[in-house]
Amino acid sequence: MGRRRKPRAIAGVPVGGGIPARARESRSGKALRRSLVQWTSGQSGEACLRTLTRRLAEALGTHWSMAGVLVPGKPGRVRTLAWWDGKDWGEPFDHDPAGTPCQRVLEGKVFFQHAGLRKAYPGDRVLAALGAESYMGAPLRGGGGEVLGYLAVLDDAAMARDLRRTAILRAVAERAGAEVEGLRTEEARRQGEARRRHALKVEAVARLCGVVVRNLGNVLGTVAGSADRVMAETAPGDPRREDLARIQEAVERGRSLSRRLQAVSGQQPARPEVLDPAGLVVEMEPLLRRLVPEGVRLRLRRNGDGATVRADRSHLEQVVVHLVLNARDAVAEGGEIAVGTTGLRLGRPMESNEVLVPPGDHVVLEVADDGGGMDGERRAWAFDPLSTTKAGGEGDGLGLSMVHGMVRQAGGHFTRESEAGRGTVARVYLPRVVASPPVRPEPVRAPGSPRRGETILLVEDDEPLRRATRRVLERRGFRVLEAEDGPGALEVSRAHEGPVHLLVSDVLLPGPGGAEVAERLAGRHPRLKVLYVSGYSARGLVGRGDLPSHGAFLAKPYTHEELLRRVVEVLDGVAEATGG
Numbered sequence: 001m002g003r004r005r006k007p008r009a010i011a012g013v014p015v016g017g018g019i020p021a022r023a024r025e026s027r028s029g030k031a032l033r034r035s036l037v038q039w040t041s042g043q044s045g046e047a048c049l050r051t052l053t054r055r056l057a058e059a060l061g062t063h064w065s066m067a068g069v070l071v072p073g074k075p076g077r078v079r080t081l082a083w084w085d086g087k088d089w090g091e092p093f094d095h096d097p098a099g100t101p102c103q104r105v106l107e108g109k110v111f112f113q114h115a116g117l118r119k120a121y122p123g124d125r126v127l128a129a130l131g132a133e134s135y136m137g138a139p140l141r142g143g144g145g146e147v148l149g150y151l152a153v154l155d156d157a158a159m160a161r162d163l164r165r166t167a168i169l170r171a172v173a174e175r176a177g178a179e180v181e182g183l184r185t186e187e188a189r190r191q192g193e194a195r196r197r198h199a200l201k202v203e204a205v206a207r208l209c210g211v212v213v214r215n216l217g218n219v220l221g222t223v224a225g226s227a228d229r230v231m232a233e234t235a236p237g238d239p240r241r242e243d244l245a246r247i248q249e250a251v252e253r254g255r256s257l258s259r260r261l262q263a264v265s266g267q268q269p270a271r272p273e274v275l276d277p278a279g280l281v282v283e284m285e286p287l288l289r290r291l292v293p294e295g296v297r298l299r300l301r302r303n304g305d306g307a308t309v310r311a312d313r314s315h316l317e318q319v320v321v322h323l324v325l326n327a328r329d330a331v332a333e334g335g336e337i338a339v340g341t342t343g344l345r346l347g348r349p350m351e352s353n354e355v356l357v358p359p360g361d362h363v364v365l366e367v368a369d370d371g372g373g374m375d376g377e378r379r380a381w382a383f384d385p386l387s388t389t390k391a392g393g394e395g396d397g398l399g400l401s402m403v404h405g406m407v408r409q410a411g412g413h414f415t416r417e418s419e420a421g422r423g424t425v426a427r428v429y430l431p432r433v434v435a436s437p438p439v440r441p442e443p444v445r446a447p448g449s450p451r452r453g454e455t456i457l458l459v460e461d462d463e464p465l466r467r468a469t470r471r472v473l474e475r476r477g478f479r480v481l482e483a484e485d486g487p488g489a490l491e492v493s494r495a496h497e498g499p500v501h502l503l504v505s506d507v508l509l510p511g512p513g514g515a516e517v518a519e520r521l522a523g524r525h526p527r528l529k530v531l532y533v534s535g536y537s538a539r540g541l542v543g544r545g546d547l548p549s550h551g552a553f554l555a556k557p558y559t560h561e562e563l564l565r566r567v568v569e570v571l572d573g574v575a576e577a578t579g580g
Contacts (some may be wrong), residue, residue: 045186048341067152068102072184133158147314209261216258228248297335300338300339301342309430315410337368343363358413359427362429413424455500456479457493457504459517460482473564502531503521503529
């Protein structure tokens with residue numbers, strides 16, 4: 001046991017003493033309020049909380065004092081912000097209050113253990129390391145009465161039962177609680193601003209990627225059309241065919257990049273369906289095990305079976321693959337990756353890494369690793385769009401950005417939490433939906449061969465792509481009329497004496513858009529069929545009112561085989577519903 005410290009007077013009023021109780025309460029209450037004002041004059045936030053904690057230990061003559069707060073969004077975690085050991089401040093730390101005296105205080109009551117503290121809480125390693133023998137703590141409350149944290153003093157000797165000491169602890173805790181509530185309000189404001197900046201950043205990147213995809217699709221279509229035409233006209237054995245093959249390979253790589261950028265922008269063609277993420281993860285197990293090298297353990301956790309969401313199956317599979325690949329890189333030297341699903345019901349919004357998950361029923365897909373994690377400096381930028389944590393310029397940042405885009409396209413939210421030495425947890429929150437009975441699809445007639453002489457009106461504002469597309473269609477026997485914008489399309493139609501069988505039009509055009517052009521042409525050509533093309537997703541275009549919900553759709557960039565197949569499907573009446 002250490003030497004007992006003598007409690008100090010507060011503003012000239014001693015703790016205890018021979019003053020009559022009623023007079024003592026009146027005089028000491030006023031003196032304590034004056035002392036609290038003097039102690040914290042000009043201070044706020046953590047500095048104020050530290051001053052209150054240190055002064056409390058000095059006033060009560062205890063060896064140690066501490067103040068901790070509940071960590072928002074992490075049930076069962078407490079962060080000790082102020083820790084005074086009688087001489088200096090200790091570093092803030094997080095801990096689990098279960099099985100400690102703090103747990104009793106966090107239940108909302110003043111707790112007092114005058115002696116035998118370590119014996120009463122043998123599992124508390126902090127108490128054992130300190131050699132603490134006694135404890136007194138009070139809850140920190142917000143304005144609404146909710147418990148925000150705790151304030152406590154500890155000593156290495158028995159602590160006398162004294163109502164005056166308890167009154168002082170309560171008063172200081174009341175003042176500290178108001179300060180903690182102020183800290184939370186400021187933190188909520190800061191997080192709200194961070195969420196706003198993050199959302200703007202993500203949206204700006206998505207718009208940029210959308211513009212890049214649209215223009216890249218036009219360029220790739222032009223290059224592919226020219227390369228295909230020259231290849232068809234070049235005799236086998238001609239040395240130029242090797243160069244043309246390299247061009248075609250480069251076009252395919254460009255199309256792959258374009259699809260990745262489409263995913264980042266949330267414009268990737270999607271075919272949402274009601275599916276069970278837990279079952280999907282189980283189906284993917286053989287693939288996931290091939291992705292993980294020897295020495296790394298892969299563990300699948302399946303909770304909340306039967307909980308369904310509405311999403312594109314291939315998109316969700318890509319999300320799982322990208323998250324597992326990131327986790328694999330984090331535990332390359334050996335470790336564990338856990339993939340699992342669970343159901344979650346939120347009664348109020350939940351904050352996590354600058355993302356606000358709305359209330360409601362969710363299905364949570366989680367990929368966790370026990371790798372090295374990230375410190376605060378790396379976390380500050382690691383979750384930005386197009387950022388990468390891979391060394392040596394190996395990553396392009398598209399992987400996680402694609403996850404962001406595909407999850408957002410499914411109406412979900414994506415979060416990541418990481419701490420140095422404690423690994424990383426990535427979570428996808430998808431709205432839970434009720435599965436509908438399966439509908440037996442009607443048989444679809446396979447498209448036949450194109451009928452020669454059918455007239456197609458091609459409307460495309462990118463001239464090189466328009467010329468390349470026209471050559472592709474004409475080689476398959478179609479008669480092609482072309483225009484660069486809406487007014488031009490209407491003029492070409494008026495000048496053409498025969499019927500127009502199919503309108504192939506970009507959705508977004510100078511002047512009237514593709515949908516308006518189709519509507520105007522329908523009067524002159526009542527049997528006109530329409531195929532819309534665009535570098536933007538059909539869902540986004542329909543949502544903005546640029547595209548009707550009926551009519552066929554083909555997303556850029558497309559191969560000439562895809563274009564021809566879609567044209568034949570529309571002319572044969574096989575494809576009428578907008579897709580993607």
